[in-house]
Amino acid sequence: MPDKDNYDSMEIETIDNSSSANGNLLGQEKFKLHFSNVFYTAKQNNKLVTILNDICGEFQSGRLTAVLGPSGAGKTSILNVLSGFKASGVSGKITFNGKERNSLAYRKVSCYIPQNFALLDLLTVQETMCDSVDLKLSPKTSSEEKEKIIDDIIRILNMEKCRNRLVRNLSGGERKRLSIAIELVTNPPVMFFDEPTSGLDSVSSLQIINYLKRLALDGRIIVCVIHQPSSKLMKLFDDVIVMSRGHVVYSGPKVDMIPTFEEAGFAFPEYYNPADFALEVSSEEHNEQLLSLIQTNKNRYCEQTPPPNESTTNAINENTKILNHSNNHTTIDVQPSSGTKSRRSTHERCRFATMRPKAKVGVCRQMVILTRRSLRTMSRNLIAVQLRVIVHVIVAVLVGAVFWDIGNDGARTLTNISCIFFIIMFIFFGNAMPSILLCPQDTPVFIREYLNGWYSLRAYYASKLTSDLPMLLICPTLFTTIIYFMTSQPDDIVRFAMCWVISIILAIVGHFMGLAFGSTFELQMAILLVPGISIPFMIFSGFFIRINEVSSIFRPLCDISFYRYTMEALIQAIYGYGRPDLQCHREFCYLKSPTKLLKELDMQGDLYGHDIFVLSIWIIFFMVLFFISLVLRVKREQ
Incomplete structure (x- = not known):
């Protein structure tokens, strides 16, 4: 990693996007995001709390803005509201380039990078970038153009060394840079960052803010909570917003902040960090001086917006000097009157980035990309794939050894039914619990990408249906096949196929129940609820007590228990449809006749098709419940 001094004179580069033919040059148009009289209320402890109270201000292109304030001041909330991540409970006027902000159109030209940027740990940096490019750019963009875009971004963010490294093996600074790289694919003119230096050392923090400064100089609006x-670090910022208990105390050029605070009666100590001084001022209890600052900011941005003054020009010049090269052949000159520009040596002039609007990628194309990504991550997941298959095989061999050769023994019929019930339990929980455990890894990534407009909810939902199919086929197939032949069940391909179909259907039921609960509730709650809800239904499966012996009060529970229909279908597949009497090596075998067994269990008649139908309804129910849970998660985050 470069030493600290190198960051002080970091060369300013911009992404060469000459390969892209769409979009507008960021340097040719000035952008302005203005907000006034914005309120944001949210429920906390079942009470409506005003988090942002009548805030006003604006952001301009070509300028790096810092949002300062003590804990609980509303710093993250202002980013959530202005980025469009929070929509419910928001009121006020937010305009982009003088026009009322349209949420859908605004998301195409903006991005929000939260503090805890969720990433898929089992993808490499290159694969993560490729998926981002495929989901964001038009399918008409050639693979050469996409590769060039990725190469440019990785080069500028100095990520060549970790290009083929898994995300989980990245350092904190590399993860931060990757989060920036992902969103730079479309070169959005508006970028929000929530504490981009959190958890980083001073050198890495300076590196990240230098990157953000570089992006701002290309003509973007860059806003970050710091x-x-x-x-x-403060020298790199052009503008500052100071928050205090949901109010904006100051919004404007950094060089005007101290004089404004001093005019309000706050004395600035000599040789003091301006950021610390701003935090001390904003931490004051509501007094006349602080209220005066709040009102001054409202008067400036809510009622009238003054034209740029000399101090604004000085702010740009002062804060850009620290990025100038100390050598003689490269200099940077900012021309605020004609837009923010940077001038380099004659042998290499600065090229402004071309904005690539998020393209309309079809739902089918989105589904293919997401499915490919899911299969790639699953193949590298030790718990989701490798251990899951190994456990199914080991348990199947163990069960087959314990219940060896009992399938055609009339004296051990009840023991064989116990084996069938164990198979049902293992297949259900063996597929429900892994699905619950994987949800906390996938859901945060889905929320971030969906709210940033990467793909539709339908595409993600469809990809989850298809990407999990291989494991839903492999594990139950291995488990059922091994046990079926080790326990000497009927040597009939039709009966084996009937058992196999039921095991697959039960695995799908457990999988989607796990997804539905795992995406709706927190991990601990989901792990508690799935067994807590499903285990009581075992009582009404017909194994512990026959259906005709259940009290009429509880009979409806028998009619909805998916364990009952699974048990019934498996017993029908093994003992039904005219199977001849079982072998009997004792003087008397009471249940050697399959017909008598079915009568004792009250499972007479052709019930297999009915059981398949009811279990299919359960699958549809949990699939719909899973879709609803995704919708609720999205609304909860907005």
Whole structure:
């Protein structure tokens, strides 16, 4: 990694996107995001709390803005609201380039990078970038153009060394840079960052803010929440927003912040970090001086917006000097009157990035990309694939050894039914529990990507249906096949196929129940609820007590228990449809006749088709429940 001094004179580069023919040059148009009289209320402890209270301000292209304030001041909330991530409970006027902000159109030209940027740990940096490019750019974009875009972004963010490294093996600074790289694919003119330096050392923090400064100089609006920045970091920022208990205390050029606070009666100590001074001012209890600052900001941005003054020009010049090269052949000159520009040596002029709007990628294409990504991550997941298959095989061999050769023994019929019941339990929980455990890894990534407009909810839902099919076929097939032949069940391909179909259907029921509960509730709650709800239904499966012996009060529970229909279908497949009497090596075998067994269990008649139908209804129910859970998660985050 470069040493600290190299970051002080980091060369300013911009992404060469000459390969893209769509979009507008960021340097040719100035962008402005203005907000006034914005309120944001949310429920906390079943009470409506006003988090943002009548805030006003604006962001301009070509300028790097820091959002400062103590904990609980509303720093993250202002980013959530202005980025469009939070829509419910928001009121006020937000305009982009003088026009009322349209949520759908605005998301195409903006992005929000939260503090805890969710990534798929089992993808490499290259694969993560490729998926981002495929989901965001038009399918008409050639693979050469996409590869060039990826190469440019990786080169500029200095990620060549970790290009083929798994995300889980990246350092904190590399993860931050990757989060920026993912969103740079479309070169959005508006970018929001929530504490991009959180958890990083001073050198890595300076590196990240230098990257953000570089993006701002290309003509973007860059806004980031920053927690207690050093004086060195503060020099990189052009504008500052200071928050205090949901109010904006100050919004404007950084060089005007201290004079404004001093005019309100706050004394600035000599040789003091301006960021620390801003935090101390915003931490004051509501007094006349602080209220005066809040009102001054409202008067400036809510009622009238003054034209750029000399201090604004000075702010740009002052804060850009620290990025100038110390050598003689490269300089940077900012021309605020004609838009923010950077000038380099004659042998290499700065090229402005071309904005690539998020393209309309079809739902089918989105589903293919997401399915490919899911299969790739699953293949590398030790718990989801490798251990899951191994456990199914080991348990199947163990069960087959314990219940060896009992399938055609009339004296051990009840023991064989116990084996069938164990198969049902293992297949259900062996597919429900892994699905619950994998949801906390996938859901945060889905929420971030969906709210940033990467793909539709239908595409993600369809990809989950298709990408999980291989494991839903492999594990129950191995488990059922091994046990079926080790326990000497009927040597009939039709009966084996009937048992196999039921095991697959039961695995799908357990899988979607796990997905539905895992995406709706927190991990611990989901792990508690799935067994807590499903295990009581075992009582009404017909194994512990025959259906005709159940009290009429509980009879409806028998009619909806998916364990009952699974048990019934498997017993029908093994003992029904005219199977001849079983072998009997004792003087008397009471249940050697399959017909008598079915009568004792109250499972007479052709019930297999009916059982398949009811279990299919359960699958549809949990699939719909899973879709509803995704919708609720999205609404909960907005």
